[in-house]
Amino acid sequence: MAKAKHWIEPHPQGVYVRPADIWIDPSGAKQHAVVTHGHADHARGGHGEVWATPETLAIMGLRYGTDAGTPVAYGEGFERGGVRFSLHSAGHVLGSAQVLMEYQGERVVVTGDFKRRPDPTCAPFEPVPCDIFITEATFGLPVFRHPPxxxxxxxxxxxxxxxxxxxxxxxxxxxxxxxxxxxxxxxxxxxxxxxxxxxxxxxxxxxxxxxxxxxxxxxxxxxxxxxxxxxxxxxxxxxxxxxxxxxxxxxxxxxxxxxxxxxxxxxxxxxxxxxVISDHADWDELTGTIRELAPKETWITHGSEDGLLRWCELHQIRARALAMIGREDGDDG
Amino acid sequence: MRRFAALIDSLIYTRSRNAKLAAISTYLRETPDPDRGWALAALTDSLDFPAVKSSTIRNLAGTRIDPELFRLSRHHVGDTAETVALIWPEAPDREQSDPTVDEVVQALSSTTRATAPDIVASLLDSMDSNSRYALLKLAVGGMRVGVSARLAKTAFAQAFAVPLDDVEELWHALDPPYVALFRWAEEGGKRPDLSTTPFFRPFMLSHPFEGDSLDLGAYAVEWKWDGIRVQAVHLGGETRLYSRGGDDISAAFPDVVEAFDRAGVIDGELLVRGTDQGGEAASFNALQKRLGRKTVSKKMRQEFPAFVRVYDLLIDGEDDLRLLPWHERRQRLEAFVPTLNRDHFDLSAVIDVDDFAALETMRAGARDAAIEGVMLKRRESPYLAGRVTGHWYKWKRDPLNADCVMMYAQRGNGRRASFYSDYTFGCWTEDGELLPVGKAYSGFTDEELKWLDRFVRQNTLNRFGPVREVAKSLVLEVAFDSIHDSKRHKSGLAMRFPRIHRIRKDKPAEEADRIATLRGMIS
CATH class of the missing domain: 3.40.50 (Rossmann fold)
Known part of the structure; x- marks a missing residue:
């Protein structure tokens, strides 16, 4: 089995998938990009080639004036450089997707942003079994529990x-x-x-x-x-x-x-x-999702990574923080 | 507790003074005794549960949640009580109850340090998150809901349509839960007789002077002393010393208390004589050695003897002088003070000055360690509770300034929890080393705070828990009232009232001031 650390490279400006030469949610313009959802800190304009859900492409079209890109519906995918990419609902906003990547027998999921609560305006989160779970941690502290x-x-x-x-x-x-x-x-x-x-x-x-x-x-x-x-x-x-x-x-x-x-x-x-209304997973949803998927490793992209990292340590779950930049704890919480 | 918790939250989220008044008034009218009295005491920080400290609840949180997760959360939230309220795990099957404020107060006041954790834990277990917050704030004090004692009293007066002045006065004479106060206000009974009880009378306060000139025929001039405002009361054979906020500080200053033996109430500045000062008032720094102590050693009393520089007389024997004009009170005061123990009481002189221009020169030249500026008091004014416009003005001498370099930053509390808003800054030694000379967390606008916060985040060199060390590149022009020798800091200096005056983006860090320059400003 391939080791993800050899083919997935976390960089401050995004996750880079080397065999496919594709970036996921890069914070600057790249030749090839998979975009998880339309929020500005994940979807930037100016990429060469973009893969995203049809809804995300429409949203990017509205924001950046161009909706050029390859639409990929939930559950569907494409292959590039030996890596199989597919998109799965993240429950964050309309069109938001997790990216599942399969390469030489290893499965890696990038959540983008996600939540588990029901939301009448978007499809619910789909739990995708994986070896490496690359998750957000916007509310990665136990003080954050969103009420009903x-x-x-x-x-x-x-x-x-x-x-x-x-x-x-x-x-x-x-x-x-x-x-x-x-x-x-x-x-x-x-x-x-x-x-x-x-x-x-x-x-x-x-x-x-x-x-x-x-x-x-x-x-x-x-x-x-x-x-x-x-x-x-x-x-x-x-x-x-x-x-x-x-x-x-x-x-x-x-x-x-x-x-x-x-x-x-x-x-x-x-x-x-x-x-207290959020489109991100709260503490219980974050930790519950990690428990449910039980990946071999959890990588944390952005948010209160220290808190979630500590929780993983306490529960003897292998985890690391990736220190992504440009993901701000701004108004979209 | 839920009703009380809802009041606390509505006060937190309301900016409007009228809305706050309305919320408190409604609560006071609709809530029975003694809950409403306890609530009122809690809002004005008049409750104290010595067995429950901030550390008690922090340690308690450690029994339910990993200490590291708690520490991270605390840094994010910026407030221990709120962190515990939010983080406290709720047992899903446990039924929540709603104890009265009185039940909570009784439980908290009957605990010892040993039993406090269990009692607080079982209360926390029984409540929802908002009630937990109210409980913890009640237990450790410091509500910080934007309600001053004055506002709470105003709300009380409004709730029952009684005169505010009466409320002010009775308030300090009665203890929580103020059942007699409510009975008097609600049923219009006779005012409780307090003539022989020693209690705190509200201070008359001043506004900053911002005009260009003032008619010195109508206003008298005194020095503004750099000590702490106190009220000494000797009535009914008992003596008390109260601080600016009405706290009883008698225990820290037994020398002053023992020496005040004439029936009356005086208003003045508490100062100490430094050993070097040859009988003159020492700087505020010397006074600080005696502040905040529960007991005071003989050595302390000898090394830092305290005295009151008296400037007003509220009650003389049995006569309440407060309605008399200042000049008549002054006459009585000048007769009163010389009869007191001279080691511990002297008279704050009225300054004789020809005209306003002369006063300006005098104020600018005043660099005595114990002088902060001048006071301007209208000669015809009675002694009025609170800060009433047009009567007393304070006119502080101009602050000193220094260009310092930001070294460390720390997140603020409460409203500023997510901002790096507390800055440690330093100046250069002759060897080109930067040494901290002070810390400031005010003086900037909201816009500047945002900018400074961004600067800190983008220029972090190291993190030490909540503190970030920043690149030594930003010059802050710091204003301060005075600067003193200090053994506590490596630079040997301590500033009084430092605040950020200006952000000097234009100035290279190497050109900031030297320690030696600051040393030259010591008064």
């Missing part, structure tokens, strides 16, 4: 009940988080129009085109201020404290992110309703 989403959504309705004249402004990353929050609001019975910041519109439209229905969406810009009392508005996190939010009547700021679990983080951003 229904309770978080209920916080919004509770505030609207005590302050019916306010407008609830939810900061949510434009790709994935925004649509998930909208879909969960719908599932909880909110059938009024939901208002969008201009920067959220195109991605929501794309989700609709790709078959995720989000109900009636309106632009804040097209709506008179007074009409937005008692309404829910979705905007990019950066707009929460932007001049833009001044056009809303009595805004109450909420933010949907796994980081909201820590009070200091919520306060730092001046968030009044912290919504």
């Amino acid at each position: 989403i229904a309770g978080e959504i209920a916080k919004i309705f509770a505030r609207l009940e005590t302050e019916p004249d306010s407008s609830i402004l939810i900061g949510a990353y434009a790709l994935g988080k925004a649509q998930r929050v909208i879909a969960e609001l719908r599932r909880a019975g909110w059938d009024k129009p939901i208002y969008l910041h201009g920067a959220q519109v195109r991605m929501c439209e794309l989700y609709e085109e790709l078959g995720v229905s989000l109900g009636e969406l309106r632009l804040v810009m097209d709506t008179p201020k007074e009409e937005m009392r008692g309404q829910i508005i979705i905007c990019p996190p950066s707009a929460l404290i932007d001049k833009w939010s001044r056009r809303l009547p009595s805004p109450v700021t909420a933010m949907a992110s796994g980081w909201m679990r820590v009070r200091g983080r919520a306060r730092q951003r001046g968030v009044e309703i912290p919504l």
Whole structure:
């Protein structure tokens, strides 16, 4: 059996698969790249040849103006330089995939980003047995346990009940988080129009085109201020404290992110309703997935790698941290 | 606890003062005694459970979770209590209960150091994550929910529509859970009689002076002393010494307490005489040797004798003078102080100065170790609780400045948990070595903090736990009030109130100041 350390090379700018001359999620432009999902810290523009799911290609097309690339559906794959690549659902955002690579009898999985919780806007995570599991660890500390989403959504309705004249402004990353929050609001019975910041519109439209229905969406810009009392508005996190939010009547700021679990983080951003909603695996999901797959080795790409590394050590699981750059613990948690 | 925990969280996430007031008022009205009184005491940091320390809960966490995972989590979260609340493993089959605040307080106050871990653990086991947070903050103190004592009192006054001044005064005379205070406020009963009890009266506070000039006919001038503000009370045969926040610090200064034997309440600055100072007030550095002690040795008392430089008289015998104008109180004060023990009490002089220009010159020239600047007090002002505009101004002398090089950075706490916001900086020796001269964690804007944080992350040389050593390339212009000899630091220097004045991206690190230059600024 081949030893992964001979054919898979972790570099600060991404994982390089030597026999195939392919990079996975490289942070700079490369000749050949497999892209796991459309978030900017994984999908960069300017690559020569790209393999990704059709949804990820569509998202990259929206962001970088070109959707050239080879679409690979979940469960399907291709071969290059003796390496068999296939993509498997990661449950992170629409189109997000794990990459399974098989070479000379060895199986290696790169998760990109993933979560195990149900999400009405994307396919669920598929556990893929492997020898080497190369995982993210955004929330690789035992303080991060995401509560059930229904309770978080209920916080919004509770505030609207005590302050019916306010407008609830939810900061949510434009790709994935925004649509998930909208879909969960719908599932909880909110059938009024939901208002969008201009920067959220195109991605929501794309989700609709790709078959995720989000109900009636309106632009804040097209709506008179007074009409937005008692309404829910979705905007990019950066707009929460932007001049833009001044056009809303009595805004109450909420933010949907796994980081909201820590009070200091919520306060730092001046968030009044912290919504602990994440598209990443929490501590229990990370450790549970490693237990379930029981790989021979676990490699950790980014996040709180020290914490997950320590857990592996305690459970006598072989693990190493890869120190990837450019994966930031920003707003997309 | 759930209701209390919800109050704590709503205060944490609310920036608006009015919303905070409303949240506290509602809680006080809707919650029965004694829970609401305990809650009020907790919000104002008036509860103390000596058997439960931050280390108790940290060690306790170590019994349920790997210490290394805890340490990593603590660094990320930035707060021990919150880390424990979040990390505490929940037994899925265990039923959660909701004890009252009173039950929690009784449990915590009846523990010893030996039993504390078990009692806290069983409370933690019974609660959800938010209640655990509230419990731990209650137990170790330091709520940090953006509620000052003043705000809590205002909320109390608002909740029951009673005068704030009455609340201020009664507050300090009563102990948690303040059942008598609630009864008085709710039922409109008679005010409890406190004339013979020694208790703390709220200080009159000043605003920074920011104008160009002031009519010295209307305002008197005094030196602003660099000690700690104290109130000495001798009533009903008992004497107490209170600090700025109303804490009883009598135990640390028995020399002062024993010497104050005339019925009254005085307001002044606590200073010490250094052995070298020939009877003059020594620098704040000397005073620090006596601060924060539970007991004080005879040697300490002799080496660093403490005294109060008195500048106001609130109560003289049985007369409450607070409603009199400053100049009338001053007359009474000038008669009062000479009757006190001269080793421990003297009068803060009123400075005679012709006009404002002369005052400016005098303030700029004042480099006495114990002088921080000048105070401007309106002659007609009564003694008012709190910081009321237009009466008292402080006008600190201009700070000193030095160009230093950033050496180490550490993550902040709470709101700044994810930022490297505490910086250690140094200056050059004659041999070209960089030695730390101080540490600062303020003075910059939010934007600058982001920039500094990025600088630290991109220029890290080494990591020592929460501390990062950075490339010695960034010059920080540091402002400080004064600088003193210190045996504690290798540089032999200690700054008072250092803060980052400016980030000097333009200045090469080699051109930062030398230790010798700083040494020349010692006052």
